[in-house]
Amino acid sequence: MIESIDLSLVNWSRAQFALTAAFHWVFVPLTLGLSFIMAFMETMYVRTGDLEWKRITKFWMTLFGINFAVGVATGLILEFEFGTNWSNYSWFVGDIFGAPLAVEGILAFFIETTFIAMMYFGWNKLSKRVHLMSTWLVAFGASLSAVWILVANAWMQFPVGTSFNPDMARNEMTDFWAVLFSPMATNKFFHTVLSGFVLASVFVIGVSAWYHLQRREPELVRRSLKIAAVFGLASSILLVFTGDNSSRIIARFQPMKFAAAEALHTGSTNAGLTVFGIPSQTEETKMKFEIPGLLSWMTWGDRDAYVAGINDLVDGNVVQNIMPTAEKIERGKEAQRVLREYRDAKKNNDEATAQALRKTFDDKDFQNENVKYFGYGSLSSPESIVPNVPLIFWSFRIMVFLGFYFILLFVIVLWKLNKDNFDRQRWLWWMMLWSIPLPYLAGQLGWVVAEVGRQPWAIQDLLPVTVAVSQISVSSVQITFWLFTVIFITMLVAGLSIMIKEIKKGPKEI
Numbered sequence: 001m002i003e004s005i006d007l008s009l010v011n012w013s014r015a016q017f018a019l020t021a022a023f024h025w026v027f028v029p030l031t032l033g034l035s036f037i038m039a040f041m042e043t044m045y046v047r048t049g050d051l052e053w054k055r056i057t058k059f060w061m062t063l064f065g066i067n068f069a070v071g072v073a074t075g076l077i078l079e080f081e082f083g084t085n086w087s088n089y090s091w092f093v094g095d096i097f098g099a100p101l102a103v104e105g106i107l108a109f110f111i112e113t114t115f116i117a118m119m120y121f122g123w124n125k126l127s128k129r130v131h132l133m134s135t136w137l138v139a140f141g142a143s144l145s146a147v148w149i150l151v152a153n154a155w156m157q158f159p160v161g162t163s164f165n166p167d168m169a170r171n172e173m174t175d176f177w178a179v180l181f182s183p184m185a186t187n188k189f190f191h192t193v194l195s196g197f198v199l200a201s202v203f204v205i206g207v208s209a210w211y212h213l214q215r216r217e218p219e220l221v222r223r224s225l226k227i228a229a230v231f232g233l234a235s236s237i238l239l240v241f242t243g244d245n246s247s248r249i250i251a252r253f254q255p256m257k258f259a260a261a262e263a264l265h266t267g268s269t270n271a272g273l274t275v276f277g278i279p280s281q282t283e284e285t286k287m288k289f290e291i292p293g294l295l296s297w298m299t300w301g302d303r304d305a306y307v308a309g310i311n312d313l314v315d316g317n318v319v320q321n322i323m324p325t326a327e328k329i330e331r332g333k334e335a336q337r338v339l340r341e342y343r344d345a346k347k348n349n350d351e352a353t354a355q356a357l358r359k360t361f362d363d364k365d366f367q368n369e370n371v372k373y374f375g376y377g378s379l380s381s382p383e384s385i386v387p388n389v390p391l392i393f394w395s396f397r398i399m400v401f402l403g404f405y406f407i408l409l410f411v412i413v414l415w416k417l418n419k420d421n422f423d424r425q426r427w428l429w430w431m432m433l434w435s436i437p438l439p440y441l442a443g444q445l446g447w448v449v450a451e452v453g454r455q456p457w458a459i460q461d462l463l464p465v466t467v468a469v470s471q472i473s474v475s476s477v478q479i480t481f482w483l484f485t486v487i488f489i490t491m492l493v494a495g496l497s498i499m500i501k502e503i504k505k506g507p508k509e510i
Helices: 007-047 053-083 089-120 128-159 174-180 184-211 216-253 255-261 294-300 309-317 325-347 350-362 364-368 371-378 387-415 426-434 437-452 474-505
Strands: 160-163 170-173 273-278 286-291 457-459
Touching: 007 053, 007 128, 007 184, 007 216, 007 437, 007 474, 053 089, 053 216, 053 474, 089 128, 089 160, 089 170, 089 174, 089 371, 089 457, 128 174, 128 184, 128 457, 184 216, 184 387, 184 437, 216 255, 216 294, 216 387, 255 309, 255 387, 273 294, 286 294, 294 350, 309 325, 325 350, 325 371, 350 364, 364 371, 387 426, 387 437
Parallel strands: none
Antiparallel strands: 160 170, 273 286
8 A cells, every 4th residue: 555655646736735725825814814904994984984994994995805806716726626636535534624614615705705795885885884794794704714714724633523434434523513612723713813813914014104105195004003003913912822822732732743843852851942953854953042941831831741752752752651653553554454354344245254343443442552543554654754844943933933023013013103203214114014025924834834744644643645645647736736836826916916006006085
């Protein structure tokens, strides 16, 4: 089984999915955050009756619509790839993974698109309050849509609420609420949505700074800066807490990803948090500057707690009761052997043998000792569970650094708003403008940590990517990869061009 795997097919399929996901995530976070900023601005218009608020709201609404349209197109392609490139994955866990995506399509996306029509075309047809309601429902609909997608992704990181059906050789959902409210799902939702709020806030601040540098739209600049800075600061502070909680959840349920993010090869008690260092895939971090004991305390609330390292998870640690990966592989192979023999017996109508093997497979001891490690049976070696350590290490640190930079940016903007010399500090306005790409970078790096850090698993501990891929020709994946690259770049350039054109035109007069 392992010998027949075409690694070229796996790598090209992964590259195509990563390409699609990365381009899709360029548009999603702005949609999430800008929808709420629009709703806040329109609320101010309804409360005060000030037409300037209406004019500003409609301007940001135009940029939201452009971004939303392109984001939907990339999202549709992403979902189709589960069937075209990852059909084995779709078969193995389609019962679980398909449910949240179906709810997202039927409920959340339906709500969002319905009220978008009311929001754009109802200014002169609906009452102020009904129109405001439609804008708020667009904002909540966008977040509701994100819930189901992030629940599906969180289940890939921490599969719960399911059981394996040996007759169908696939996992089936047994507890929908466990899937929906797993600690991984709830924290991932809040952390991801908050990152979108931060991105949109930086975007609004940056565009407002451009208008100031062009000596245009002083009212838009002043009002947009205040709302974006307050919204962004609140979101970024909450983002720190969800990020901290995310680290603890990952340490518990995905210890290899956690160890890779810290480039921690040898586990220890009183483990220090590495602030800076030169990581290696196989050796200890060089030129390391760390804060002693902080990693143990942040992870487990105890400086004396043991934090497992990469070597512990690969080779095992008897003292810490960590099983060697080689043993997990052998146990997984045993579970796969019994399953194959059971299915062969069923195919050959050998009911006596089939019943005996099914009884063995369903035995609680066999489940805990072997079936639990079913996915490991498809791994090629113990070392294959180690992801790209330097990539995860640096992605995590740059992301965290940018997160604190955004807090500082929002604080400075709020502090300077009421200062007489704010208008004259051009360096600060340029810094605000050139900050626009940074939350996009932080978001992409966050997904690198989440997805590359989970490798080699498509579903953590259940299904390696080498088994999840569709058995199609490599050339077809290569062709579509380059075709999608051209399409996505064209869509990105077109979307940016239209947005820049609208920004240069500015808000229309009411």
